[in-house]
Amino acid sequence: QSALTQPPSASGSPGQSVTISCTGTRSDVGGYNYVSWYQQHPGKAPKLMISEVSKRPSGVPDRFSGSKSGNTASLTVSGLQAEDEADYYCSSYTGSLYVFGTGTKVTVL
Amino acid sequence: EVQLVESGGGLVKPGGSLRLSCAASGLTFTKAWMTWVRQAPGKGLECVGRIKAKVHGGTTDYGAPVKGRFTISRDDSKDALYLEMSSLKIEDTAMYYCTTENMGGFDIWGQGTLVTVSS
Numbered sequence: 001q002s003a004l005t006q007p008p009s010a011s012g013s014p015g016q017s018v019t020i021s022c023t024g025t026r027s028d029v030g031g032y033n034y035v036s037w038y039q040q041h042p043g044k045a046p047k048l049m050i051s052e053v054s055k056r057p058s059g060v061p062d063r064f065s066g067s068k069s070g071n072t073a074s075l076t077v078s079g080l081q082a083e084d085e086a087d088y089y090c091s092s093y094t095g096s097l098y099v100f101g102t103g104t105k106v107t108v109l
Numbered sequence: 110e111v112q113l114v115e116s117g118g119g120l121v122k123p124g125g126s127l128r129l130s131c132a133a134s135g136l137t138f139t140k141a142w143m144t145w146v147r148q149a150p151g152k153g154l155e156c157v158g159r160i161k162a163k164v165h166g167g168t169t170d171y172g173a174p175v176k177g178r179f180t181i182s183r184d185d186s187k188d189a190l191y192l193e194m195s196s197l198k199i200e201d202t203a204m205y206y207c208t209t210e211n212m213g214g215f216d217i218w219g220q221g222t223l224v225t226v227s228s
Contacts, residue, residue, distance in 0.1 A: 001173070003153065034213025038154070045206055045221055046146075046154065051214030089154050093213055096170045098144075100154040 001094055004029065004101035011107040012080045020104045022073040022090030030071035034093035037066055037075045041086045049088075050075060082108050111135035111217055113207050118222030125197050129222055131190040131207035136217065138188040140164065142210040145181060145192050147203035148221075155203075157181075157192070159210060174200075197226045 005023040012018040022029065022037075029035055035053045038046035048057055050066035053073065063078045073092070077084050085108045090101035117129040133141070142165070145157040158171040160181045169181050180193040190207050202225050208215040 032213070036214035038215070045218040046215070047218070048214050048216045051212055051216070055212075057214075057216060091154075091215070097156045097159060097172060098210075098215075099156065100146075103153045 001028070001097070001099045004090055004092060004099055006088075006090060006101040006104045008102070009105045009107065011109055012077075013109045014080055014082065016080050017076060017078045018080060018106060019074055019076045020088055020090075020106070022075070022092075022101045024071050024073075024092055024099070026071060028092040028094045028099055029068065029073050031095070032093045033068070034098075035066070035068055035073040036091045037064075037073075038089045038091065039084075039086045040089065046089065077106070080108050084108060113209070113217055113219035115205065115207055115219045115222035118205065118224045120225045120227065121197055122228055123197060123199055123226055125226070126193070126195040127197065127224060129192040129194070129205055129207075129224070131192075131219060133188045133190065136209065138183075139185045143181075143183060143190045144208050144210050144215060145190075146206045146208055146215065147201075147224075148206070149200070149203040152203075157205070160190070194224070197224075199226050202226045 037050040040046045053068045054066040112134045114132045144159040178196045182191045204221040206221045209217040
């Protein structure tokens with residue numbers, strides 16, 4: 001199972017929005033609504049930010065939103081804040097296990 | 110407080126074996142589907158394998174790179190998850206996380222334990 005494709009980097013100024021794409025196939029992203037997104041700060045464990053394409057777990061700011069169209073899922077961070085600077089990974093169910101994306105480093109300018 | 114704590118990582122020679130543990134607290138472990146995820150230094154996340162709750166059959170699935178070499182098990186009486194790793198390769202060097210699978214996402218993560226395979 002190949003990793004889902006994400007852009008290596010994305011950036012925005014404080015207060016702006018940034019959108020990260022996550023492209024897979026009909027066998028993963030396109031076939032299931034079990035797409036999730038994770039935030040990872042250096043030296044820390046990943047943190048679940050979005051599950052089931054667009055659901056925010058308790059405690060995750062509503063600045064974070066998710067969507068999906070066909071084989072591509074997206075994470076949008078609105079109103080960027082300094083603490084949003086981190087690596088972001090998408091993940092999708094594949095019918096057995098899960099596959100992760102290649103990761104995107106978000107920089108707050 | 111819900112918590113997962115991994116242990117057992119360390120330095121091992123290629124071809125060697127190692128057993129990782131994950132102690133769970135604050136959750137109903139018997140109902141949890143548990144997954145091991147690893148991250149090589151400077152690289153992305155990779156699913157190692159998963160074990161379902163016994164009530165759902167307790168079956169395991171493994172990623173292609175580790176199939177036949179790694180074994181996941183659980184001891185519900187101890188709220189513990191295990192990862193037995195054998196025939197270790199240099200490319201197995203990574204931080205290993207245990208995590209709970211819930212509604213299509215991994216919602217609880219441990220702090221990770223580092224496995225280094227080197228001669």
